[in-house]
Amino acid sequence: MAYDKAFAALSDPTRRKVFELVSARPRSVARIAGELPISQPAVSHHLKVLREAGLVIAEPKGASNIYRIDPQGLAAIRTWLDRTWEAALDAFQAEFSIEKEEK
Amino acid sequence: MAYDKAFAALSDPTRRKVFELVSARPRSVARIAGELPISQPAVSHHLKVLREAGLVIAEPKGASNIYRIDPQGLAAIRTWLDRTWEAALDAFQAEFSIEKEEK
DNA sequence: GTTTATCATAAACCATGGCTTATGATAAGG
DNA sequence: CCTTATCATAAGCCATGGTTTATGATAAAC
Numbered sequence A, B: 001m002a003y004d005k006a007f008a009a010l011s012d013p014t015r016r017k018v019f020e021l022v023s024a025r026p027r028s029v030a031r032i033a034g035e036l037p038i039s040q041p042a043v044s045h046h047l048k049v050l051r052e053a054g055l056v057i058a059e060p061k062g063a064s065n066i067y068r069i070d071p072q073g074l075a076a077i078r079t080w081l082d083r084t085w086e087a088a089l090d091a092f093q094a095e096f097s098i099e100k101e102e103k
Numbered sequence C: 001g002t003t004t005a006t007c008a009t010a011a012a013c014c015a016t017g018g019c020t021t022a023t024g025a026t027a028a029g030g
Numbered sequence D: 001c002c003t004t005a006t007c008a009t010a011a012g013c014c015a016t017g018g019t020t021t022a023t024g025a026t027a028a029a030c
Helices: A002-009 A013-024 A029-035 A040-052 A071-101 B002-009 B013-024 B029-034 B040-052 B071-101
Strands: A056-061 A064-069 B056-061 B064-069
Touching: A002 A040, A002 A071, A013 A029, A013 A040, A013 A064, A013 B071, A029 A040, A029 A064, A040 A056, A064 A071, A064 B071, A071 B013, A071 B064, A071 B071, B002 B040, B002 B071, B013 B029, B013 B040, B013 B064, B029 B040, B029 B064, B040 B056, B064 B071
Parallel strands: none
Antiparallel strands: A056 A064, B056 B064
C-alpha cells in the first residue's frame, strides 16, 4: 500500500513543512535549507523520505536538484481517506438500521 | 493546527489499523485487542493518541468503553490536503505563465 | 461488600528516527 | 585541470515512541 509510506512521511512536522514549501513552488535543496532552521543534510534526508513515499520528484538541473510535488502521493492519501470515510458512513447507516429494527 | 496531531496519529501502521476497525464499526477496547496481535494496554494507548488527535470518541457503556470515529479529525486532514493540493496547482499555473512570458 | 470484568496508567525496555558534523561525488566555471 | 558549488551518504548522538508486564480504578453481578 502506497499510502503507508506517505502517511509516515507526513507525520513529522519539519518534513511536512519541507513538503509544503516544495508544493508551493519547486525549489532546490539549498533553497529549502535556507528557509528552515535545519542543516542541508537534514533537508536531503527529509526529501529522500518524501521521494520514497512518492510525494516529491527530483529534477537534476546542473549541480543542483530541483524538487517538485508528485501528485500520486497526495492522491494515495486521498484514496485512503475516502475509503475510511465511506466505511464510517456505512457503519452509521448500519447502526441506524439496527435501531430501527429493534423498535 | 489540529491536523498536526492527526497526521502523527495515523503515521503508525498498527494505530491506523485500530482506527480502521473503529471506523468500520464502533467497538470496545477488548474487542479491538482481540482482533489485533497486541496487548490491551497497547490498544488503550493507541486509542488515547487517536482520541487526543480528535479522530475517535469514547463512549462509556457499563464497565467497557465503546470507541467510534470522530469526523472532525478526518475533516482536518482533508482540509490540509485540499490546501496543499491547491497550492501545488497554483504553482503549476504560475510556472506555466512565466514560461509563456519568456517566449 | 466481594468478586469479576473492563479499561487506564506506570515503569521499563528496545527500536526507530531526526539531527548534526564530517566526508564523498558530481557538475559547472575559470 | 583545479576550484567552487551543490547535493547525497555515513557515523554518531539523543529524543521519541511503541510494546509488554504489572498495577490501579471503576462498574456490573452475585
